[in-house]
Amino acid sequence: MRKKLVAGNWKMHGNLAENNKLLDAVVAGVSGLRDASVAVCVPYPYIPSVQVKLSDTNVSWGGQNVSQYDKGAYTGEVSTTMLKDFCCTYVIVGHSERRTIFNENNKIVAEKYVAAQNAGLIPILCVGETLEQREAGTTEQIIEEQINAVVSLAGVDSLSKAVVAYEPIWAIGTGKTASPQQAQEVHAFIRKGIAAQNASVAENLTIQYGGSVKANNAAELFAMPDIDGGLIGGASLISGDFITICHALQN
Numbered sequence: 001m002r003k004k005l006v007a008g009n010w011k012m013h014g015n016l017a018e019n020n021k022l023l024d025a026v027v028a029g030v031s032g033l034r035d036a037s038v039a040v041c042v043p044y045p046y047i048p049s050v051q052v053k054l055s056d057t058n059v060s061w062g063g064q065n066v067s068q069y070d071k072g073a074y075t076g077e078v079s080t081t082m083l084k085d086f087c088c089t090y091v092i093v094g095h096s097e098r099r100t101i102f103n104e105n106n107k108i109v110a111e112k113y114v115a116a117q118n119a120g121l122i123p124i125l126c127v128g129e130t131l132e133q134r135e136a137g138t139t140e141q142i143i144e145e146q147i148n149a150v151v152s153l154a155g156v157d158s159l160s161k162a163v164v165a166y167e168p169i170w171a172i173g174t175g176k177t178a179s180p181q182q183a184q185e186v187h188a189f190i191r192k193g194i195a196a197q198n199a200s201v202a203e204n205l206t207i208q209y210g211g212s213v214k215a216n217n218a219a220e221l222f223a224m225p226d227i228d229g230g231l232i233g234g235a236s237l238i239s240g241d242f243i244t245i246c247h248a249l250q251n
């Protein structure tokens with residue numbers, strides 16, 4: 001059975017006091033969960049304190065971005081080995097906010113994915129289409145290009161050490177969730193494309209859905225056969241909502 005994963009993406013939110021309160025509640029709220037994995041991807045400066053807080057709990061942690069370069073004169077960047085120093089398990093690569101606001105193209109995202117895996121981090125590779133692309137009927141083509149960029153650089157087998165997050169851009173932070181059927185269609189498309197290259201990698205790949213997952217819609221999304229959890233933005237900042245979403249994995 002493939003692994004299910006709910007990961008919180010705090011984005012640029014939080015402060016020490018709020019984070020501690022949030023994590024105390026989350027740790028207590030998910031302590032009884034079996035089989036399902038829970039993680040939080042937090043802003044860089046908080047990673048050390050999150051590590052202290054989450055060590056010896058069943059919640060993992062990670063970054064929201066990482067440099068494709070190992071080290072050197074890259075002012076403002078953070079390397080994969082730095083994230084490893086603080087025992088991160090995951091790192092998000094290619095989030096649509098990175099792609100659109102910070103101009104990360106498929107090539108850069110693929111390089112970050114490879115750098116993450118080389119350091120022993122599990123990349124959470126985000127893919128997804130804009131509203132215009134969906135309306136123009138190019139969703140599958142866009143997703144295929146985003147996945148292919150990674151597969152051609154790292155090989156299809158690399159996906160056995162990665163998570164994919166399907167995040168339609170029109171659903172992120174908008175309150176407009178993809179319907180379970182809409183999401184399932186794209187998840188099945190992703191899995192089928194990978195299965196054509198390696199059936200067992202496809203079968204075991206965790207594919208999360210992200211984009212306005214909330215406490216009241218998580219269960220129906222996670223009930224779809226190819227949706228293996230979620231990448232959660234806004235709702236990951238509200239402990240009660242995030243806990244409910246984590247529990248929805250087991251229903």
Ligand code: PGA
Pocket residue numbers: 009167171172173174175210211212213231232233234235
């Ligand atoms: P959202 O964000 O849940 O606030 O829509 C999801 C994401 O950007 O990962």
